[in-house]
Amino acid sequence: MKVLVAVKRVIDYNVKVRVKPDNTDVDLANVKMAMNPFCEIAIEEAVRLKEKGVATEVVVVSIGDKKSEEQIRTALALGADRGILVETDESISSLTAAKILKGLVDKEEPGIVLLGKQSIDSDNNQTGQMLASLAGLPQGTFASEVVVDGDKVNVTREIDGGLQTVALNLPAVVTTDLRLNEPRYAKLPDIMKAKRKPLDKTTPADLGVEVASKVATLKVEPPAERSAGIKVASVDELVAKLKNEAKVL
């Protein structure tokens, strides 16, 4: 079974992003970029499926500008077999990303498509669900366990009330939550090897997808800042303040 994994290049999760003074966007100039953390978990799961003999090939795809190659190479170093860059300089909405991925699903016919549950830049949490819908596939979102069982996959999902398990017909779309696994680090020899693994390039147009969005960003502003309050010296003082000053106890 082939596994297709979608990885996105985003701001590194350690960076505290700042809004541009003209309020048009956040400032990404000279900011450290990395693979979306949930996508790292997706790659790790795919590689584990291969190590278990469930997956035969792991194909990794990223949609973005040329620099997204870096994230594909990282995925190849982590154990993916081959990469596809869908190159575009435009910003891509989740719906457009889902359409592009649908085009690749039609071409590659994977048994499982793994995505992150959420990009940490847009915080959208939609692409996997949209892809599943467009491709007519079942979905296991926010996965904390993925068990392939014959022609089905059982996905345990992190939901607001606890955990839920769904049984999905294959092929299926799975989006990863934080507890699914702990991603490994790439070893130097693997990083060297990854440079020789195949990386194909295509474009949204090649896949018949027009890059467009009906949602325009009018402005981007910093959130209302909280100012730091005071330090209290004791639990006594804390409780007194909460009762008499803040009146929340």
Add this chain to the structure above:
Amino acid sequence: MSTLVIAEHNNSALAPVTLSVVTAAKAIGNEVTVLVAGAGCGAVAEQAAKVEGVAKVLVADNAAYENQLAENMGLLIADLGKGYTHILAAATTNGKNFLPRAAASLDVEQISDIVRVDSADTFARPIYAGNAVATVQSSDAIKVITVRGTSFDAAASEGGSAAVEAVDAAHDAGISSFAGEELAKSDRPELTAADIVISGGRGMQNGDNFELLYKVADKIGAAVGASRAAVDAGFVPNDMQVGQTGKIVAPQLYVAVGISGAIQHLAGMKESKVIVAINKDEEAPIFSVADYGLVADLFEAVPELEKLV
């Protein structure tokens, strides 16, 4: 113009977050219809009909919707949603699961997790873990939106008298099935609805030590939350995680115990009215958002707190 609100429920009770979604729908300014999709969910429909500002309730009562499987919900919402200008659901794990499927079927974008309604086509939503707030305008024919419950007051649960109408649309995609669930049982208030939340982090050291927090919580009627580190380490279950990728809370009082204050955690709690931090490291970033900071060993401070509240 008319808005379809997808009800959040467990087949017997309407979840309070739906009341906040109704408020967002009213801010958009349309007639509000609530869809209750489930199995044996008649009581929920009756509750929804009483919500102030709801004009109509649609009930899709069918085995296919019993567990709100996304595959079936997506088809149902896309089918019924064609007749509306706006479709809204709560930004819960449920709404986030099925609503994007409906949006894609309708070939429209989804606007996730809105915190403000500016007009019928313009909304604000946090991005980058809440480090920025984007105002976005949609020109899609149908606006599909998930709503952050804590950002909108609850509509009154009594006072309305909407007509209840059965819809007989059995969309069963037949590609997925419910295989079980493990729901956390707790007598404490629900995290996202509680007036007071006490959360523990890695500093708690293990799951047993969370007892210290439970004791305080039970004295003051608080819910208990956690940082990702505490959940990852197995101290407490995943449904207690507060943050960018966990639950968003905005209580009157949030007490962070042994939590450093990473941006991903702050994203889930910095809209709280009053924030208290108890941490032994006076440099911990959590103090930069805390109204009251106590630099102390939690193993001394929390038992003392329990005595004094």
